[in-house]
Amino acid sequence: MLKPLGDRLVIEQVQTEEKTKSGIVLPDSAQEKPQEGKVVAVGNGRVSDNGERIALEVKEGDSVIFSKYAGTEVKYEGNDYLILRESDVLAVIG
Amino acid sequence: MLKPLGDRLVIEQVQTEEKTKSGIVLPDSAQEKPQEGKVVAVGNGRVSDNGERIALEVKEGDSVIFSKYAGTEVKYEGNDYLILRESDVLAVIG
Amino acid sequence: MLKPLGDRLVIEQVQTEEKTKSGIVLPDSAQEKPQEGKVVAVGNGRVSDNGERIALEVKEGDSVIFSKYAGTEVKYEGNDYLILRESDVLAVIG
Amino acid sequence: MLKPLGDRLVIEQVQTEEKTKSGIVLPDSAQEKPQEGKVVAVGNGRVSDNGERIALEVKEGDSVIFSKYAGTEVKYEGNDYLILRESDVLAVIG
Amino acid sequence: MLKPLGDRLVIEQVQTEEKTKSGIVLPDSAQEKPQEGKVVAVGNGRVSDNGERIALEVKEGDSVIFSKYAGTEVKYEGNDYLILRESDVLAVIG
Amino acid sequence: MLKPLGDRLVIEQVQTEEKTKSGIVLPDSAQEKPQEGKVVAVGNGRVSDNGERIALEVKEGDSVIFSKYAGTEVKYEGNDYLILRESDVLAVIG
Amino acid sequence: MLKPLGDRLVIEQVQTEEKTKSGIVLPDSAQEKPQEGKVVAVGNGRVSDNGERIALEVKEGDSVIFSKYAGTEVKYEGNDYLILRESDVLAVIG
Incomplete structure (x- = not known):
C-alpha cells in the first residue's frame, strides 16, 4: 500500500478517452484541463x-x-496512480 | 453535485455576448476584463x-x-461551470 | 449595488483631463501616476x-x-467604477 | 491635507541640486541614491x-x-510631495 | 554515521535499472520521475x-x-546516500 | 546624528585598499566579497x-x-557611511 | 575571534583535493556538490x-x-573560513 505524506493524496485516474461515469466531459478549450479520479489513500x-x-x-x-x-x-503493483496535494483538488463529486 | 474544496466556488457563468440582467457591460479597454456569474456551490x-x-x-x-x-x-452533467477561489471574486451584486 | 469582497473598494474615478476639485494636478514625469477618486463602497x-x-x-x-x-x-448601471484593494490607496484627502 | 494609509508617509522633498541644510551630499557613485526630506504626515x-x-x-x-x-x-495644492512606506526610510537625521 | 539536520533524511537509493523489490516500475513518460529508497537516518x-x-x-x-x-x-564510507527534505518524499510504501 | 530605522545599522566603512587593522584580507576569488566596518548607530x-x-x-x-x-x-557631515540591515552582517569581530 | 550572527556558522573548510579524514569522497556527477568542514563558531x-x-x-x-x-x-588572521547559515548544512558526521 502507498501511504502519502502530509497533505498528499493517492489517486486512481479515470481515463479521459471515454466519457466518465459521472458524465463529466472535459472541454478542449479550457486553459487548464481538469481530470477526474478516485481517492485511494490520504495523508495525515x-x-x-x-x-x-x-x-x-x-x-x-x-x-x-x-x-x-x-x-x-x-506505477505500483501493476496499477497507475497519481500522487498530488489536496490543494490541487478542485472539487469533490457527490 | 460539485462540492468545491477550501476557499473555492463553483460558478455558473453569464454569457457576455448579450447584456447581462443586472446591466453590467464589460468595457473592451479594461486591462483585466471582469465577468459576471452566479454562485452555485461554495467550499468550507x-x-x-x-x-x-x-x-x-x-x-x-x-x-x-x-x-x-x-x-x-x-462541464458537469451537461452544464458549464467555473471553479475559482474566493480571492478571484471582486464584488457581489445585490 | 456593488459590494466589494475582503479588503477591496469600489471607487468612482475623477477624470484627470480637467483639474480636480481638490486641486491635485498629476505630474507627467511621475513613474507611477496616482489618480483621485471617491469611495462608494468598502469590503468587510x-x-x-x-x-x-x-x-x-x-x-x-x-x-x-x-x-x-x-x-x-x-461598468455598472451605466456608471464606470474601479474595484481595487485598500493597499493600492496611497492617501485620503481631507 | 493628505492622510497617508497604513505604514505610509507624506514627505516634502529637499532639492538635491543644492547642498542640503544638514550637510548631506549625495555621492554620484552610489548604486541606490538616497535623498533627504521632511515628514509632513504619517499613517496609522x-x-x-x-x-x-x-x-x-x-x-x-x-x-x-x-x-x-x-x-x-x-502635487497637492501647488506643492510637491512624495508618498512612501516607512520601510523605504533608511534613517532619521537628528 | 550521518545525522541529517532539521527536516532532512538520509536515503539509501534503490537502483532503478532493475525492477524494485516492492514491484514499483517507474514510467518513462512521467514528467517528474519518482524513485524508491530506504530511510537510514532522520533529522529532528x-x-x-x-x-x-x-x-x-x-x-x-x-x-x-x-x-x-x-x-x-x-558518498560516505564507500556507500552512496541521498540527503533530502521530508517534503520531497511523496509516500511511504508499507 | 543619523538614527537608522528598524533593523538597520549605520556603518563606518574600513578601506579595503590597505590591510585592515584586525588582519582580515579579502580574497579576490570570493563570489560575494565581505567587507569590514564599525557600527556607529543601530536601529530599534x-x-x-x-x-x-x-x-x-x-x-x-x-x-x-x-x-x-x-x-x-x-555622506553625512563630511563622512561616508553605509546604512544596511542587520541581516547583511555576517559576523562580529571580537 | 569571529562571532557569526543569527543562524550563521563559521566553518573551517576541509580541502577536497585529498580524501577527507572521515572518508567522504565527493562524486563529480552530483548536481550540487557537498563539502565537508568543521564548525569553529555558531551564532545565537x-x-x-x-x-x-x-x-x-x-x-x-x-x-x-x-x-x-x-x-x-x-580570511581572518591568516586562516580561511566560510560563514554560512545552518540551513545550508545537510548533516552532521558523528
Whole structure:
C-alpha cells in the first residue's frame, strides 16, 4: 500500500478517452484541463504554523476533479496512480 | 453535485455576448476584463495558520463579478461551470 | 449595488483631463501616476492569520489617491467604477 | 491635507541640486541614491498578523533619508510631495 | 554515521535499472520521475514559527518514494546516500 | 546624528585598499566579497508578527563583517557611511 | 575571534583535493556538490515570529557536510573560513 505524506493524496485516474461515469466531459478549450479520479489513500495532513496537523477535507473513496498537470505518476503493483496535494483538488463529486 | 474544496466556488457563468440582467457591460479597454456569474456551490473555507477554518463571504445564489481569466472550466452533467477561489471574486451584486 | 469582497473598494474615478476639485494636478514625469477618486463602497476587510477580520481604514465617501494602474474597471448601471484593494490607496484627502 | 494609509508617509522633498541644510551630499557613485526630506504626515501603521496596528517610528516633522526611487510623486495644492512606506526610510537625521 | 539536520533524511537509493523489490516500475513518460529508497537516518524536524520542533512522519527503515531530482548525493564510507527534505518524499510504501 | 530605522545599522566603512587593522584580507576569488566596518548607530529593531520589537544583536562600537554590495552609501557631515540591515552582517569581530 | 550572527556558522573548510579524514569522497556527477568542514563558531540562532531565539542544532567542533556554493569566504588572521547559515548544512558526521 502507498501511504502519502502530509497533505498528499493517492489517486486512481479515470481515463479521459471515454466519457466518465459521472458524465463529466472535459472541454478542449479550457486553459487548464481538469481530470477526474478516485481517492485511494490520504495523508495525515500538513502541520500548521503552530504545530497542529490539519486533517484533509477529502477522504478515501471520494471522486475528485483535479488539475491535469498536477502531481506525480507512480506505477505500483501493476496499477497507475497519481500522487498530488489536496490543494490541487478542485472539487469533490457527490 | 460539485462540492468545491477550501476557499473555492463553483460558478455558473453569464454569457457576455448579450447584456447581462443586472446591466453590467464589460468595457473592451479594461486591462483585466471582469465577468459576471452566479454562485452555485461554495467550499468550507481555507484553514488559517492557527488551524481554524475561515468561512467564505460569498454564499450560494450570490451574483458575483470575477476576473475573466481566473479559475478552471468544468462541464458537469451537461452544464458549464467555473471553479475559482474566493480571492478571484471582486464584488457581489445585490 | 456593488459590494466589494475582503479588503477591496469600489471607487468612482475623477477624470484627470480637467483639474480636480481638490486641486491635485498629476505630474507627467511621475513613474507611477496616482489618480483621485471617491469611495462608494468598502469590503468587510481581509481576515488576519488568526482568523479575525481587519476593518478598512478607508470609509464610504472618502476622497482617495490611488495608483493609476491598480484595480479592475467595471461598468455598472451605466456608471464606470474601479474595484481595487485598500493597499493600492496611497492617501485620503481631507 | 493628505492622510497617508497604513505604514505610509507624506514627505516634502529637499532639492538635491543644492547642498542640503544638514550637510548631506549625495555621492554620484552610489548604486541606490538616497535623498533627504521632511515628514509632513504619517499613517496609522500597518496591521500585524494578529490584528494589532504597529505605530510608525517616524513622526511628523522628522528629517529623513530615503531611497531615491521609492514612493509616488503627488502635487497637492501647488506643492510637491512624495508618498512612501516607512520601510523605504533608511534613517532619521537628528 | 550521518545525522541529517532539521527536516532532512538520509536515503539509501534503490537502483532503478532493475525492477524494485516492492514491484514499483517507474514510467518513462512521467514528467517528474519518482524513485524508491530506504530511510537510514532522520533529522529532528524543522522548528515551527512558534518555536516547537515538528517531528518527521517518516522513520528509519521506511521505504519511500521521492522525486528523482530532489536532494544531494553523498558518498560516505564507500556507500552512496541521498540527503533530502521530508517534503520531497511523496509516500511511504508499507 | 543619523538614527537608522528598524533593523538597520549605520556603518563606518574600513578601506579595503590597505590591510585592515584586525588582519582580515579579502580574497579576490570570493563570489560575494565581505567587507569590514564599525557600527556607529543601530536601529530599534524590526517588529515581529505579534507586534514586539526584536532588539539587534549588534551594538554600537562593534566591528563587523558584511556583504560588499549590501546597503546604501550616505555622506553625512563630511563622512561616508553605509546604512544596511542587520541581516547583511555576517559576523562580529571580537 | 569571529562571532557569526543569527543562524550563521563559521566553518573551517576541509580541502577536497585529498580524501577527507572521515572518508567522504565527493562524486563529480552530483548536481550540487557537498563539502565537508568543521564548525569553529555558531551564532545565537534566528528569532522566531513570536520573538524567541531558536538555538542551533549544530555546535562548535561538529564536522558537517554542506552545499559547496553556500556561504561567504573570509580570511581572518591568516586562516580561511566560510560563514554560512545552518540551513545550508545537510548533516552532521558523528
